[in-house]
Amino acid sequence: MKKITLILSALFIIFGGLAGCAAKDGGSEAKSASSLSANEKVKLTYFSWDPSQEEALGEMIQKFQEENPNIEVSMQSYKPADYWTKISAMAASGEMPDVFDMSSGYIDEWASKGLLANLQTWIDRDIKQDDYFTSIFDAVRYPDKEKGDMYAFPYAWVTTVLYYNKDLFDQANLSYPTEDWTWEEFRNAAKKLTIDTNGDGTADQWGFWFFGRYAQIEPWLYQNNGDILNPEKSQFEINENGKETLKFLTDLTTTDKVSPAPKDMKGIKQEDIFPMGKAAMWVDGSFMIDNNRKVIGDNFKWGMTSVPRGMMTSGIKG
Structure with missing residues (x-):
């Protein structure tokens, strides 16, 4: 079987959005693809x-292979904690998988190093623009985010949300959070949901859980017109709204005491604090839904x- 180091349009349409490994000869992807015969075996x-x-x-792979019997797809899955270590080591050794999941945050770095295939030729040929929210295509363009070529194809659109424990809200006779909630409404509810049941001076039920991951900070910044980078996104430069946001988040632990300090939750995975019922509210990505369930x-x-x-x-939604 001939193994090719490029991503076929039919494959990344099925998979949604992935990155393809760049050809080792420095850019002969289009030539390699056009030279394949309809019956040539590909792995x-x-x-x-x-x-x-x-x-x-x-x-999806099974269906794809049935429709394309000359193509065999071998899939390997890794836990998020192991994935980047594995894929980075392979990149360093020059032995990359043909197709792989890629974060939009790494597109520029990996494309600049020649680790990703330029997919624009196949996207122009096979993708119907009207079928997609094309504004998200900019996240995978390089080097220019508006006019550059695409080095991956988006397949998942995630957001950041406020998770809340309905049972704890019911027990406190509080209305559930809404999309119009303000910071003050959130903080007031968090205070009422923070309870010291045995009177030892330490909360046994917390109103909120704040660990400090990017997904737990950025949405608060966006909801307050805050920024921590300069306009070029090249260096740290915090504006006044950004300072206000970070103070608000810090105060939840140090002043309002509605969230435990991360050190006090040692031994428990940060993503398990809310689903274990230890905190009534939590902000993180929608990708945590499966773990919650x-x-x-x-x-x-x-x-x-x-x-x-x-x-x-003024009503900005993150």
Whole structure:
């Protein structure tokens, strides 16, 4: 079987949005693709960063192979904690998988190093622009985010949300959070949901859980017109709204005491604090939904809504 180091348009349409390994000869992807005959055997390797999607991806791969019997796809899945270590080591050794999951945050770095194939030729040929929210294409363009070529194809659109424990809200006789919630409404609810049940001076139930990951900070900044980078996004430069945002988040732990300090939750995965029922609210990515479902099970009812609006915004939704 001939193994090619490029991404075929039919494959990345099925997979949604992935990066393709650049050809080792420095840019002969189009020539290699056009030289393939309809019956020529091709074997592709695909790396996924989400083992929980193995079954669904396997079904798509099976369907794709039935429609393209000359192409065999071998999939390998890794836990997120291991994925980047594995893929980075392979990149350093020059032995990359043909197709792999890629974060938009790494597109510029990996494309500049020649690790990603330029997919623009196949996207122009095979993708119907009207079928997609094309504004998200800019995230995978290089080197210019408006006019550059695409070095990956988006397949997942995630957002950041406020998760909340409905049972704890019901017990406190509080209305559930809404997309119009302000920071002050959020903080007041968090205070009422922080409870010291045994009177030892330490909360046994927290109103909120703030760990400090990027997905737990950025949405609050956006909801307050805050920024921590200069306009060129090349260096740290925090504006006044950004300072206000970081102070608000810090105060939740140090002043309002509605969130535990991360050191006090040592030994528990940060993503399990909310689903274990230790905190009534939590802000993180929609990619945490699956973990919530697994850990919470039938233990309590929960919901999610928009991150509360900051003091300097006028209905901006993050």
